[in-house]
Amino acid sequence: xxxxDPTDKTLDRVSKIGIEYKIPEWLAKSVYWLLKEExxxxxxxxxxxxxxxxxxxxxxxxxxKAKSRPSDNPLIVHVSSLxxxxxxxxxxxxxxxxxxxxxxxxxxxxxxxxxxxYQFWPGPxxxxxxxxxxxxxxxxxxxxxxxxxxFRLPDHEIARAIIELSGLPLAAPSANSxxxxxxxxxxxxxxxxxxxxxLIIDAGPCQVGLESTVIDAISETLPNIxxxxxxxxxxxxxxxxxxxxxxxxMVKVPCILRPGKITIEKIYGMINKSPQSxxxxxxxxxxxxxxxxxxxxxxxxxxxEIAPTTPGMKYRHYSPHAKVxxxxxxxxxxxxxxxxxxxxxxxxxxxxxxxxxxxxxFSNDNDLGDIKKVGIIYIKHQYDWLKSINNxxxxxxxxxxxxxxxxxIEDHYIDKExxxxxxxxxxxxxxxxxxxxxxxxxxxxxxIFGLLRTMDELKVELIMVEGVLEDNEGxxxxxxxxxxxxxRILCK
Numbered sequence: 001x002x003x004x005d006p007t008d009k010t011l012d013r014v015s016k017i018g019i020e021y022k023i024p025e026w027l028a029k030s031v032y033w034l035l036k037e038e039x040x041x042x043x044x045x046x047x048x049x050x051x052x053x054x055x056x057x058x059x060x061x062x063x064x065k066a067k068s069r070p071s072d073n074p075l076i077v078h079v080s081s082l083x084x085x086x087x088x089x090x091x092x093x094x095x096x097x098x099x100x101x102x103x104x105x106x107x108x109x110x111x112x113x114x115x116x117x118y119q120f121w122p123g124p125x126x127x128x129x130x131x132x133x134x135x136x137x138x139x140x141x142x143x144x145x146x147x148x149x150x151f152r153l154p155d156h157e158i159a160r161a162i163i164e165l166s167g168l169p170l171a172a173p174s175a176n177s178x179x180x181x182x183x184x185x186x187x188x189x190x191x192x193x194x195x196x197x198x199l200i201i202d203a204g205p206c207q208v209g210l211e212s213t214v215i216d217a218i219s220e221t222l223p224n225i226x227x228x229x230x231x232x233x234x235x236x237x238x239x240x241x242x243x244x245x246x247x248x249x250m251v252k253v254p255c256i257l258r259p260g261k262i263t264i265e266k267i268y269g270m271i272n273k274s275p276q277s278x279x280x281x282x283x284x285x286x287x288x289x290x291x292x293x294x295x296x297x298x299x300x301x302x303x304x305e306i307a308p309t310t311p312g313m314k315y316r317h318y319s320p321h322a323k324v325x326x327x328x329x330x331x332x333x334x335x336x337x338x339x340x341x342x343x344x345x346x347x348x349x350x351x352x353x354x355x356x357x358x359x360x361x362f363s364n365d366n367d368l369g370d371i372k373k374v375g376i377i378y379i380k381h382q383y384d385w386l387k388s389i390n391n392x393x394x395x396x397x398x399x400x401x402x403x404x405x406x407x408x409i410e411d412h413y414i415d416k417e418x419x420x421x422x423x424x425x426x427x428x429x430x431x432x433x434x435x436x437x438x439x440x441x442x443x444x445x446x447x448i449f450g451l452l453r454t455m456d457e458l459k460v461e462l463i464m465v466e467g468v469l470e471d472n473e474g475x476x477x478x479x480x481x482x483x484x485x486x487x488r489i490l491c492k
Contacts, residue, residue, distance in 0.1 A: 026201055027161055030042070030165075030199060030201060031165050033198050034053055034059075034168055034170070035166060035168075037056050037058050037059040038059070038062065038198050038199075039198065040162070041186070041199065041200040041201060042159050042162055042170070042201050043204075044156045044159045045124055045154060045206060045207050045208050046124050046154075046206060046209070046260070046261075047174045047182040047183055047206050047208075047209070047449070048182075048183040048184070048206065049159070049174060050066060050172060050173060050174070050175035050193070051063075051162070051171070052171055052172075053168045053169075053170065054075075054078075054135060054139055054169040054170055055168065057136040060075065060171050061138060063075065063171060066193055066196040066197055067175075067176070067193075068178050069173065070141075072142060072307075072308075073308070074139065074140050074143060074149075074150065074310060075141070075150075075172070076152050076172065076212070076310065076311065077135065077149055078151075078154055078159065078169065078170045078171075079151060079152075079153055079163060079169050080160045080163035080164035081164070082106075082117070082153070084163070085153070085169075086106075088134055089132050109129065110129070110218055110237060110239035110240055111234060111235050111236065111240075112217040112239070112240050112254065112288055113127050113129070114235075115287075116270070120266075120270070122153045122154055122155040122160070123155045123261075123262065124155065124208050124212040124213060125215065126150045126151065126152040126214040126215070126258075126310065127216075127217075128148045128149070128150050128214070128219060128310060130148060130149075131149045132149065135149050139171050141308065146219055146221075146307065146309045148216075148309050150310045150311075158203050173311060175189045175192070175193060175200075176188065179317060179318075180318075180453075181318050181320055181448075181449040181450075181452045182211060184205055184209050185205055185206075188449075188453055205446075205450075208446065209445055209446035210260055210476050210480060212258075212262075213259060213261060213263075214258040215255070215257065215267075216254070216255050217240055217252060217288075218239045218240050219252070221301045222252040222254075222301075223293065224244065224251065225251055226249075226250055226251070227251045227288075232251065232288055235288040236288070251288070253292070253293055254293070255292065255293045255295055256292065256293070256295060257295045257304070257312075257313060258295075258313075258479065259479050260476045261445075263475065263476070264292055264475070265472055267289050268289065268290065297470075318449065320455060320456045320463065320484070322375070322455055322456055322461055322463050323461065323486045324462075324463045324481070324485045324486055324487070325355070325462060325463070325464045325487040325488075326467050326481045326485035326487070326488050326489065327352050327355075327464065327465065327467050327491055328467045328489065329344040329345070329469060330348075330491055330492055331469075344469070344491075345379075347491045347492060348466055349378065349466070352378070352464055355464065356374070356389050357388075357389060357392075371462050372431050373431065373432045373461050373462075374431065374434070374460065375398075375433075375435075375455040375460035376436070376463075376465075377436050377451050377455075377464070378438075378465075379438055379439075379440065379441065379466055380437055389433070392431050393433040394431070395433045395435060396433070396434055396435070398434050398436035398458075399436075400436055400447060400450065434455065434460060438451075441468050441474055441477065442473060444468065445477045448465075449480075452484065465481055467491075
């Protein structure tokens with residue numbers, strides 16, 4: 001989709017150059033708009049991003065304007081390669097760096113991140129790095145105190161092609177109106193930003209469906225621990241050490257600020273892959289990543305939220321227009337995991353059923369008003385438990401499918417009312433229940449933003465969501481649902 005000035009002959013020239021060099025039109029026009037300091041919506045493996053030249057304050061300001069994003073909410077900068085990242089530090093203002101260096105000088109990147117970069121880039125991982133002087137304050141959300149910038153190397157060929165051909169690092173938050181669920185389809189972008197951006201690149205559904213994991217191992221706000229520096233010398237340098245009040249050398253503890261597809265379990269299990277020893281997988285025996293903490297779980301610092309170094313820390317996110325009730329499963333007894341998991345699922349569904357059958361009481365207690373249309377999102381295609389719902393509802397089953405079709409193709413449909421064996425006493429005007437199930441936790445992660453948006457399209461007033469356990473990908477899913485929820489119900 002392209003909105004352009006018909007009198008601008010430069011765009012025609014770019015298109016012809018693209019044809020001459022066999023560059024696709026979408027790529028040529030993307031580069032054109034970016035070089036003109038405009039925004040372009042690009043696909044990534046996580047969510048669709050609203051991209052602009054990260055080196056230009058003018059270009060980045062258009063991101064904030066289109067999204068109605070608070071100016072103190074920082075952005076993530078996307079690069080096409082390690083070379084592009086390192087080049088940002090090789091400016092005239094950094095004269096101590098050799099700009100003629102041909103090999104990758106990873107000393108520019110703090111040692112603690114080398115393992116992550118080798119293992120998970122390109123991919124859905126963002127790391128907080130020292131700020132290159134070429135990055136303007138606006139990208140940091142004007143938080144110059146931290147003097148850090150979050151960077152990512154996306155695992156999406158189209159995104160990397162646009163970045164590479166433009167020669168620009170791109171600031172690119174999610175391409176939605178600030179606060180709404182992130183877009184995983186181009187139609188979601190169009191719903192929020194139609195007429196506000198010159199170009200949307202539609203590459204079908206995003207494969208991950210959740211924003212990247214964000215990790216910080218260098219900021220001043222991180223907790224510190226005392227370690228034997230010699231044992232951790234491969235991961236310790238000036239970026240992640242600090243002197244305490246007693247002149248002890250302390251090491252900053254790595255922290256996951258925003259969970260995502262790269263889970264803490266994957267970080268614990270990673271190995272060090274180095275280009276210099278590509279035929280060997282080197283295991284660091286004493287590893288700083290064993291001490292990794294999760295923000296909001298094992299570490300919290302109010303300063304991180306007041307002056308964040310990365311998005312998602314300060315403001316409410318991911319919320320549809322409908323109210324969201326999140327049903328949080330009980331914690332597992334690790335001594336009998338399978339039985340506990342099964343009991344937890346039953347407890348959660350039982351609580352959801354009880355809420356449905358007492359919706360009037362629930363509505364009054366939560367100031368939701370008179371609810372006539374309810375959506376429910378749960379795991380596994382099992383409708384049997386819905387048979388216990390009282391006859392106050394007309395139940396319909398929503399089948400949600402993300403697809404690669406054009407924007408005009410709806411990505412959901414509702415079956416005709418399915419007979420679930422519910423009693424029907426002939427009442428008119430019964431409440432409507434739109435029920436949607438997903439196969440497993442991974443499917444929930446890929447589709448949750450799309451499902452929340454679809455429920456809004458269907459004019460649902462309350463969305464009830466079955467929560468999951470906070471391990472592996474479940475941690476990221478619950479992080480997003482927690483931020484989206486207006487009501488949180490603990491199941492027992």
